[in-house]
Amino acid sequence: MKSFANLLISLIVAIWVIAIAILSVQNFEPVSLKFLTFQSIKIPVGIVLAFSAGVGLVGVAILQPLWNLADSGNSRLEEDAEFFVDDEDF
Template sequence: MNTITNFLASAIVGGWIMTMAVFAIQNIQPVSLKFLQFESIKVPIGILLAFSLGMGFFMAAVIPAFLRKSKKSPRSRFSPPESGLDEFDF
């Protein structure tokens, strides 16, 4: 079952990459990206798509690592282990 899931995920990602490649080749004219009052330089749409796709993959890989909860409590990570003996008990 795991093999089928991996194959389907790879097929979907591969299909999207092929679709974007064909779209980028057919639309080679330079475009500029506008957001609020900011405007980018004019670059071909294929470069913008590749950059967006790469940033999306990077963020999808990195963000879950920051959102994962640790198994240890924050106090036990930074404080030394407590023993039953006090410093001056002999």
């Protein structure tokens, strides 16, 4: 099952890379990013998309262990709540 999950994830990432490649070839027009008062140099849309996708993948890879730590604390509380349930019939 784990190998199927890895295959599925690889397939999804490959589809996104292909989509970014197609968009970058079709939209070669240089763009400039603006944020508040900051402005970047003019770069092609494909590079902006690839950079954004890469930052997103790295960000999720870094944050995923933190989410797992937060979930493990909640599951312990649920186990304790099930342990103290009163099973008397009324």
